[in-house]
Amino acid sequence: MNRILATRLSRLAQYSFLGLLFAFIATPMLVIVVFSFDANRFPTIPWGGFSLEWHRAILADSMIRDAFVNSMLVGGGTAVLSTLLGFAAAYLDFRYRFRLKLGFVLLVAVPPAVPATILGMAMLAFLSRIGLFGRLETIMACHVAIATSFSMAIIRLRLNDLSRDLEPAAWNLGASPAAALFHVVIPFCRPALIASFFLSAAVSFDEFLIAWFVGGVHETLPVRILNLLQGQVNPKINAIGAVVLVVSVALVLLAQRFTGVRAGRRNPAP
Amino acid sequence: MPTPFIALDKLDKRYPDHHAVKSIDLDIEAGEFIAIMGPSGCGKSTTLRLIAGLDEPTDGDLRIGGDSMRGVPAFQRNTPMVWQSLALFPFLTVAENVAFPLRMQKVGAAERRKRALEWLDRLGLAGMAERNIAQLSGGQRQRVAIARALVTEPSVLLLDEPLSALDAHLRVRMQTELSRLHRELGITFVYVTHAQSEAFALADRIVIMSEGHIQQVGRPQDVYRAPANAFVAEFMGMNNLIRGEVRGNDEGMLEVGSTLGNFRVPTLTTRPEGSRGDFVIAADRVVLAADMEGPGIAGTVLGLEFVGSTQTVFIEIEGGTEFRVQKQQHEIEALDLVPGRQVKLNWDSRHAWLLPQPGTTH
Numbered sequence: 001m002n003r004i005l006a007t008r009l010s011r012l013a014q015y016s017f018l019g020l021l022f023a024f025i026a027t028p029m030l031v032i033v034v035f036s037f038d039a040n041r042f043p044t045i046p047w048g049g050f051s052l053e054w055h056r057a058i059l060a061d062s063m064i065r066d067a068f069v070n071s072m073l074v075g076g077g078t079a080v081l082s083t084l085l086g087f088a089a090a091y092l093d094f095r096y097r098f099r100l101k102l103g104f105v106l107l108v109a110v111p112p113a114v115p116a117t118i119l120g121m122a123m124l125a126f127l128s129r130i131g132l133f134g135r136l137e138t139i140m141a142c143h144v145a146i147a148t149s150f151s152m153a154i155i156r157l158r159l160n161d162l163s164r165d166l167e168p169a170a171w172n173l174g175a176s177p178a179a180a181l182f183h184v185v186i187p188f189c190r191p192a193l194i195a196s197f198f199l200s201a202a203v204s205f206d207e208f209l210i211a212w213f214v215g216g217v218h219e220t221l222p223v224r225i226l227n228l229l230q231g232q233v234n235p236k237i238n239a240i241g242a243v244v245l246v247v248s249v250a251l252v253l254l255a256q257r258f259t260g261v262r263a264g265r266r267n268p269a270p
Numbered sequence: 271m272p273t274p275f276i277a278l279d280k281l282d283k284r285y286p287d288h289h290a291v292k293s294i295d296l297d298i299e300a301g302e303f304i305a306i307m308g309p310s311g312c313g314k315s316t317t318l319r320l321i322a323g324l325d326e327p328t329d330g331d332l333r334i335g336g337d338s339m340r341g342v343p344a345f346q347r348n349t350p351m352v353w354q355s356l357a358l359f360p361f362l363t364v365a366e367n368v369a370f371p372l373r374m375q376k377v378g379a380a381e382r383r384k385r386a387l388e389w390l391d392r393l394g395l396a397g398m399a400e401r402n403i404a405q406l407s408g409g410q411r412q413r414v415a416i417a418r419a420l421v422t423e424p425s426v427l428l429l430d431e432p433l434s435a436l437d438a439h440l441r442v443r444m445q446t447e448l449s450r451l452h453r454e455l456g457i458t459f460v461y462v463t464h465a466q467s468e469a470f471a472l473a474d475r476i477v478i479m480s481e482g483h484i485q486q487v488g489r490p491q492d493v494y495r496a497p498a499n500a501f502v503a504e505f506m507g508m509n510n511l512i513r514g515e516v517r518g519n520d521e522g523m524l525e526v527g528s529t530l531g532n533f534r535v536p537t538l539t540t541r542p543e544g545s546r547g548d549f550v551i552a553a554d555r556v557v558l559a560a561d562m563e564g565p566g567i568a569g570t571v572l573g574l575e576f577v578g579s580t581q582t583v584f585i586e587i588e589g590g591t592e593f594r595v596q597k598q599q600h601e602i603e604a605l606d607l608v609p610g611r612q613v614k615l616n617w618d619s620r621h622a623w624l625l626p627q628p629g630t631t632h
Contacts, residue, residue, distance in 0.1 A: 168324050168359035171344040173418065174374035179345075183373070188363045 003141040029245055034050055036238035043238065054239035060096055064240060067224035071205055074136060074220055078143040078204035079197045085144065086151025087189065091154075091181075095167075109153070111146045119146075120213035134216020142210045147200035154199065158192035159185075195258035202251035203242070273336055275300035275458055276321065276329050276426065283316055290316040292482035293330060300425070303452050303459045305473035307466065309519055311504070313482040314462045318587035320430050321460060322349045345374070350419035351428040354435070356411055358403045358418070362392070365399035366391065368417045375422065387476075389417040393520060409440045416451070426458040433468060445471050466507060470494075478502050496623055500548060503625065508553040508582075510593050518545040530567055534619040541627070548625045553582065553596040555621040559614040566616030569593060571607050583607055585615065 031043070036055065040048030058064045089108045093101065111119065123142050124133070132138050162185065170180035186193070208222035215223060221244060229235050272389075274297035283291040291313045295412075298304050306314040307464040320332060323344035324438040331337045339347060342515040358367050365386045372382035380385040393544050403411060412432065419427055423573065429448075433441045437582055449472055452459050463469055470490045474529040478493060485505075486498040499504035503511050510544045514528030526533050526547035562568065572592070581602050585593040595616060607614070 118350070163355060163357060165353050165355045165357040166359065167345070169351075169353055170359075170370070170374075172322055172324065172351050173371040174345050174348065174422070175370075176343075176345050179374060183370075188359075190361075216343060 006137070030059060032241040033245065034240050035235075036242040038235075040239075041235055042233065043235075046146050054235050055242075056238045058236050058243070061236065062223055064221075064236070067219045067221045068243075070136060070139075070218055070262075071221040074140045074143060074211070075141045075201040075204040077137075078147050079201035081140070081144045082147035082151045082200040083155075083193055083196045086153075086200075087147045087155050087186075087193060089148065089152045090156035090159055092183065093156060094162070112149050116207075116209040120210040123210060124213045134218065136215075136218050138214045139211050139218065139220065142205075142214055143204040143207055146207070146210075147203045150203060151196040151198055154196045155189055155192045162188050170172050191258045195255045196252045198255035198258070202255065203250055205251065206248055273515060274298055274303075275335060276316070276460070277333040277565035278321075278330070279333065281317070281327050282329035283313075283320060283325060290482055291320065291327075293482050294479075294482075295323070296477060298458060298460065301456050303461065303474045304477060305461045305463055305469035306477045306479060307469050307505075308479035308485075310464060311481075312479040313465075314477075314479050317479070318351070318430055318460060318462050321426075322351050322428055323347045324351075324476075330450065344471055348422060348424045349426050349428055350422065350424050351430060351502060352412075352415050352419050354431040356415045356435075358411060358414060360403050361502045362403075363396065363399065364401050364403065364406070364414055367414055367624060368421050370418060371422045374539050385421055386417075389421050390414075392631040393417045406442055407438055409444065412436060412440075412444060413447075416448075416630055419542055420451070421453070424457065424588055426460065428463045429459065431567055432461075433463075433465055434465070441468070448472060478505060480505070483632065495552065497550060499625055503550040508594060508596060509550040511548065511550050512591075514547045514549070516541045516543050516545050518543060523619065529586060530591060534620065535622040535624045537624050546625075548626060549622045550569065550625065551622050554580075554595045555617050556593065556595040557616045557618075558583070558595060558597065558601075558605055558607070559616065560611075562614060564614050564616075567593075569613055569615055571609050571611045571613060573609050574602065574607065585613065586617075593597065 034047075035043040037050050037052070038048050039051035039053065046096060086108075089105075094103055100105075119142075123145075127133050127138050129143075132141075166184055166188070167180050170184045171177065175183060206222065207220075208226065211220040212223045212226070219227065221240065225240055225244075228237060228240075276296075276298040278294055278296040280293045280295060281291060281512075282293045291556050294313075294317065298462075306317060307316045314446055316325060320327050321334075323339060323342060323346075329342070334347065334349070353415070359370065360570055362370065365383060368386040372385060377385075387396075389400060390396060393416060395410060395413055395417065398406065398410065398414075399618040403414070406414065412435075420588050421430075422428045432448075432590060433444050436444060445468060448459070452472075459472075461469070461472060473490060475488060476490050476493055478485045488496075488504045492506075493502060494506055497509065498508060499510055501514075503509045507535050512526075512530060513530050514526040514533070516524055516538070517532065518525040519537075522538070523534045524537045524541060525549055526549060528547075533549070535547065541547065557566075559566065567587055569587045572584040574584070575582045577596075580596050580598055583595045583597055583602070585595060587593060595604075595615070605611075607613070
C-alpha cells in the first residue's frame with residue numbers, strides 16, 4: 001500500500017515538475033499572443049475584450065512591413081546559401097582526406113560559439129572597411145556564417161548513414177562523379193537538406209544583434225521591435241511578437257519534420 | 271590463340287601502407303566463369319576493383335576487349351559489379367534501382383521501365399517493382415542487385431563475394447541461379463569469393479591468390495588434385511601435406527624420407543638426393559585400416575566432422591602431425607571410428623602428388 005502511494009507521489013512530482021517547466025517556458029509567449037488580441041492599450045488584467053486593432057496597426061505600419069519583408073528576404077537567402085555551403089562542407093568532410101581538415105571543420109563550426117556581440121562588432125569593422133556596410137546582403141552574409149555551421153552539422157550527420165559503397169556503386173553503373181552526386185548523394189541527403197533550409201531560415205529570422213550592428217538603415221523585424229521598444233511601450237509589440245512567434249515555431253517544426261525527430265514516431269528504416 | 275577478353279598485364283596496386291596486388295598476369299577468355307579465391311587480404315577484391323576502375327593501378331596494364339583501360343574512369347567501362355554489401359539505393363524503389371544504369375545512359379523513361387521490369391521478371395521478382403528496398407528479404411535484395419548489374423546487358427559481370435550475407439540454403443539456390451544466368455547470357459563472370467564450395471560449383475577456372483600474388487590458375491579439379499605449391503595445397507583444405515627430402519630416384523618414382531617414414535611419390539623428372547620432396551595426398555585417397563599389424567602410419571582418431579554424406583576424420587599421427595581423411599558414412603561405421611581409436615593410414619603411391627620445386631614452373 002505504502003509502496004503504491006510512494007510511486008504515485010513520485011509520479012505526481014515528476015509530472016508537476018515537467019508541467020511547471022513547460023509553463024515557465026511557454027507562459028511569456030502565451031502572454032504575448034493573448035495580449036496581442038487585447039483591446040486595452042496596455043497589457044493589464046482584466047482583459048479589455050477581443051480586438052484585432054494591433055494586428056491591423058502593424059499591417060498599416062510601413063516600417064514594420066518593410067522590416068518583415070527584409071527579414072523574409074534575409075532569411076530566405078540565408079537558408080539557400082547556408083544549406084548549399086553546409087552541404088559542400090559536410091560532403092568535403094565525408095568524402096575527402098586532406099591536410100588541415102580539422103582546421104577547416106573548426107572554421108565552419110565555430111561562429112555560433114563566438115558571442116554575438118563580438119561577432120557583430122568584428123563583422124561591422126571588417127565589412128565597413130571593405131565598403132559592404134549597411135546592405136541587406138551584408139546581413140545575409142553574416143547570418144550565413146552562423147547558420148552554415150548548423151547546416152553542416154545536420155547534413156554531416158545524415159552522410160554518416162550513407163554507405164561508403166553507394167557512390168562507387170553509382171560510378172560502376174555508369175554515373176559520372178557529378179551524376180552520382182545529383183542522383184545518389186543529394187537524394188539521400190534530401191531530408192537533411194530540407195531540415196537545414198528551415199533551421200537556417202529560423203536562425204536568421206530570430207537573429208538580432210548582428211543585424212542591428214551591420215544593417216545600417218535596413219531593419220529586420222527583431223531590430224524594428226527593439227527600436228519600437230526604445231521609443232515607448234507600444235501595444236503593437238505584442239502583435240509583432242505573435243507573428244514572429246508563429247513564423248519561428250513553424251520554421252522549427254518544419255525543420256524537425258525533416259530531421260526525423262518527430263514526437264512519438266521512429267525513424268523509418270533506411 | 272585468340273586475344274583474351276580481359277588481360278591483366280603485370281598489374282600492380284600499392285596503397286601508402288599496403289602492397290595489395292603484386293604485378294599479376296592473368297588472361298580471362300570471353301564467356302568464361304572465373305573465380306578468384308584466397309584468404310582475406312590476399313588482394314582478390316582489389317583485383318576486382320582494378321578491373322572495374324574503382325581503383326587505379328600503380329603499375330602495369332589492364333585491357334578489356336583489347337583496349338587499355340588505363341585512365342578510363344569507372345563510369346565509362348560498363349563493368350557492373352554485384353557488391354558484397356549489395357549497395358542498393360535505399361531512396362529508390364526496386365524498379366528504379368534496376369533502371370538506374372539505364373537512366374545514366376539517358377534511356378527514355380518508358381523504355382528503361384520496360385527493361386527493368388523484364389529483368390525483375392527474369393529474376394523472379396515480378397510484382398516487386400514498386401517496393402522499397404527495406405521491404406525485401408535478403409535473397410530478394412540479392413536478385414535486385416544482380417538485375418541492376420545486368421540491365422545494360424554488359425559483356426562482363428563482376429561479383430564481389432555476392433553470397434556471403436545469405437544463409438546456406440539460399441546460397442545454394444543463388445549459386446544455381448548464377449550458373450543458369452551465366453549459361454544463358456554467355457558473358458564473362460569474374461567472381462571473387464573465399465568459399466571453396468562456391469568457386470568449385472560455379473567456375474570454369476579458379477585463380478588462387480595469396481599476399482598479392484597469383485599462386486595458381488586452373489580448372490577446379492586440377493587445382494585440387496595438382497596444387498602448384500604448399501600454400502595452394504593447404505588452402506584447398508582437403509589435402510594432407512607431407513614435407514620430406516629426396517632419398518633416391520627409381521623409374522618415375524621418387525623415394526622421399528620424412529619424419530613419418532619413407533614414401534614413394536610419382537614424378538616426371540628426377541631430383542637430386544637431398545633436395546625438397548614435399549608432396550600431398552588428398553583426403554579422399556587415404557585408406558584406413560583397423561588392423562594395427564598391417565602396413566602404413568599409425569594414428570589416433572581425434573574427431574569427426576559431417577560434410578553431407580561424407581565425413582572428415584581428423585587423425586593425429588605420432589609426433590603431432592594431423593591428417594584429414596574423407597570417408598563415406600558406411601565406411602566410418604564399418605571401422606567404428608570414434609575419437610581415441612587407433613587406425614593405420616595408407617595410400618596408393620600413385621595418388622601422391624609431388625609439389626613442384628619452388629622457383630620452377632610445373
